[in-house]
Amino acid sequence: MSDATVARSAIVVGAGTSGSIVTRRLVDAGWDVTLVEAGGYDSNPAIHDPSRAGELWHAAEDWDYFTVPQEHAAGRRLHLPRGKVTGGSHALNAMIWVRGAASDYDGWERSGATGWGWSAVQPVFEGIENDLLPVTDDYPLVPIQRSIVAAAAEEGLEHNPDYNGGTLDGVSQEQVTMRDGRRVNTWMAYVRPVEHAPNLRVVTDAEVHSVIVEDGASVGVRLAEDSELRADEVILAAGALGSPAILLRSGIGPRADLEELGIDVVHDAPEVGANLHDHLLSPVIFTTDRPVGPPQPGVSVTQTHLFWRSREDLAEPDTQPIHFSVPMWGELEPRPGVNGPGDGFTLMAGLVTPHSRGSLRISGPDVQDPLRIDLGALADERDVAALAASVRQARRIGARPALAEEWGAAEAYPGPEVADADVEDWVRRTAITYHHQVGTCRMGADPAAVVDPRLRVSGIAGLRVIDASVMPTITTGNTNAPAAVIGELGARFVLEDSAPAL
Structure with missing residues (x-):
């Protein structure tokens, strides 16, 4: 057998959105692939029924991360659910598919991420949506969601039938990755059909400790149990x-940082773990006189959302509220006669263009040592102003006739005793993650970038990062769809860069 026909081998760490796509593309190309997942298989029925997604938080399938106390968010430690299971966080999330704004990707390219402009990523989105992954809004809205859309129209928002069609603004039915009332993620669509291929090995319940680097090149990984x-x-x-x-x-x-922890420095890369940022939510909860009813099997508790600009001078929307058919009490302080069982809905105000930046650090050399995750949530006053404006808008929508009159909707939280002028304090006391952390392995062409535009780790041969951590700046909307594009382009780069020269 000639060198040209010897199959190359790869280890893919993580069976989430990007990792599953990379795995499939390399397997199809004839590579020997080992897919390593820290969690187990997606056997929990709650993963597959969209109405039960909330059961997965703090469950075995959740890494159950928490931030350090957030100085600008009332000193709270924010829960960051992340998928520890085949399918990754796409096994836990609400399956909302948002491409984002074209300017997001053109901005990446201007910052040095050559080849990542909108003209490059648009056909990749179209290929994903028309190939293996179903993306649909062909499902009936439950009555309360129809009324939320009507109330948003009464507030003056236009109905947008396709927010992925080039214009985000307006209120829309969510496009989701579902089929016949069941979740579909990239693990299910890309890997499961080839799971038993002779050139694929799936290793579950195996946490990766570190990358093995020899003579400046990665040659494998160490698992937490000391195997390689x-x-x-x-x-x-x-x-x-x-x-x-x-x-x-x-x-x-x-x-x-590494020397302080007694870790041998293989490559000094100051920005690893820097540039952490995330979208944020803040709840506006309403009780109703008319019964909303409990979640129904196969029906997501969120079906609609909207994109809106908190200031007229913005080039793109900076807020994306998401609407839930249930009261999302969460960890709100109980209020007699209000917080508890009963009918209601939640208009969850959402910030999607954060200016605040944080960081991720490790506290020790072992996988058991907790991560020090600091979102820097709401450190930038522009974030507070935008999220507060979104809360005020949600309050107005909930008071419109389509909800207040037809459903007897009454604002429970923040509650009428909280004046609009005091909403900034509400935001700081209640903001939570939108589950969209990005940026900690920033790509770019400058020397400080963690990975180059082909997602190769600077200074280490044979090592790439292919996931949402490479985003220089977060996209305008849910990050699962962009993570899928990162997977497709990343796999393409691997195959192109390994092809024999002609």
């Missing part, structure tokens, strides 16, 4: 929290 796996290429697809943590434990990161 070796391959020609190592691809980290463990997400914006997992991938930088693995790099840091590998000795790839800020020299001073």
Whole structure:
């Protein structure tokens, strides 16, 4: 057998959105692939029934991360659910498919991410949506969701029948990755059909400690139980929290931080773990006189959302409220006669263009050492102003006739005793993650970038990061669809860069 016909091998770390796509593309190309997932298989029925997604928080399938106390968010530690299961966070989320704004990707390219402009990523989106992954809004809205759309129209928002068609603004039915009332994620669509291929090995319940680097090149990974796996290429697809943590434990990161923890420095990369940012939500909850009813099997508790500009001078929407058919009490302080069982709905105000930046650090060299996750949530006053404006808008929508008169909707939280002028304080006391952490392995062409535009880790041969951590700036909307594009383009780069020269 000639060298040209010897199959190359790869280890893909993480069976989430990006990692599953990379795995499929390499398997189809004839590579020997080992897919390593820290969690188990997606056997929990709550994963597959969209009405039960809330059961997965704090469950075995959730990494159950928490931030450090957030100085600008009332000193609270925010829960960051992340998928620890085949399918990754796409096994836990609301399956909402948002491409984002064309300007998001053109902005990446202007910042040095050559080849990532809208003209490059648009056909990739179209290919995903027309190939293996179903993206649909062909499902009936439950009555309360229809009324929320009507109330938004009464507030003056236009109905947008296709927010992925080039214009985000307006109120829309969510486009989701579902089929016949069941969740479909990239693990199910890309990997499961080839799970038993002779050139694929899936290893579950195996947490990766670090990358093995020899003579400046990655040659494999160390697992938490001290065993090793070796391959020609190592691809980290463990997400914006997992991938930088693995790099840091590998000795790839800020020299001073690594030396303080007694970790041998393999490559001084100051921005590993930096540039962490996330979308944020803040709840506006309404009780109703007319019964809304409990969640129904096969029906997501969120079906509509809207995009809106909190200021007229903005080029793109900076808010994306998401609407729930249930009262999302969460950890709100109980209020007699209000907080508890009963009918209601939630207009969850949403910030999608955050200016605040945080960081991820490890607290020790072992996988058991907790991550120090600091979102820097609401550190920038522009974020507070935008999220507060979204809360005020949600209050107005809930008071419109389609909800207040037809459903007897009454604002329970923040509640009438909280004046609009005091909403900023409400936001700081209630803001939570929108589940969209990005940026900790920023791509770019400058020397400080963690990965180059082809997602190769600077300074280490044979090592790539292919997941949402490479985003220089977060996209305008849910990040699952962009993570899928990152998976497709990342796999393409791997195959192109390994092709024999003609």
